[in-house]
Amino acid sequence: MVPSGHLVTALPDAAAGPAGIDTITLGDLTPDPGWRRPVLLDRELIVLTTGGHGLAEVDFRVLPCRPGTLLRVRAGQVLRCTLPQLDATVVRWHPEALHGLDVDADDVPTWVQLAGEDEDAVINEVSQLTVDSRRHAGTPAARSLLRHQLTVLLLRLSMLPSGAGRAARPEEDTFRRLCREVERGYQHTRRVEDYADRLGCSVRTLTRACLAVTGRSAKQVVDERVALQASRLLTATDEPVARIGRQLGFTEPTNFGRFFTREVGVSPGAFRAAREQPAPAPVVRPRPPADARTGAHRA
Incomplete structure (x- = not known):
């Protein structure tokens, strides 16, 4: 496992994994280094800020970001971030990648500032997924491995404090x-x-x-x-x-x-x-x- 608290950064040219799951850097989402225009997303994203301070716009909502900030961005939304002030690792996947698994990605908050053991655990999950998506690309078991790793990450995020699991009215x-x-x-x-x-x-x-x-x-x-x-x-x-x-x-x-x-x-x-x-x-x-x-x- 990757040591807790240390994030492995994805390669810029990371290819989509066999399950349609991979990790990239924030800058790989746009060809424009100034990110002057929002990007319309065709995949689901988890964005974990690893360095810098700045702003992210998700569907025109301005959200502050610093190390440990996590964003959940959906396919079909528009995203723009302040580059190069921010560094982040992006976990992305096609919506069908989780088909048949007992997880609802909509239970993950739009914005959360991680800290303490929660931050360490999420960094570890993202880092391990990054390593495995590169190391095991092309192996028969890679699809199942990445799907279950993503499921664990999403379940962990859905269990964060502040109301998770509350029965709906x-x-x-x-x-x-x-x-x-x-x-x-x-x-x-x-x-x-x-x-x-x-x-x-x-x-x-x-x-x-x-x-x-x-x-x-x-x-x-x-x-x-x-x-x-x-x-x-x-x-x-x-x-x-x-x-x-x-x-x-x-x-x-x-x-x-x-x-x-x-x-x-x-x-x-x-x-x-x-x-x-x-x-x-x-x-x-x-x-x-x-x-x-x-x-x-x-x-």
């Missing part, structure tokens, strides 16, 4: 179910009635659950999810604004423009023009499911 369960349905359907409908029909409950039940968990209505939760996706695509891609609107169910660009301006406070064009500004303040209101699905936003 009925409203929280309803809210999570709504969020899952919104993920599947936000490109096709923004009608709360459609989601209520899919979940077999009333609009009033969904609104009551959303108000209890987030302080916002079900309609606001759905619209914020659409606005978040629009913001991701506007900042991390060069897709035309009209095409982004069509992807999100708006047949007319003017309707998309009015919707985005109402939700975010600026037009799609202005939002895109500001994407390369260093360390901007959050523009889109934080998406409420982020903390609800991962437990507390832990300090």
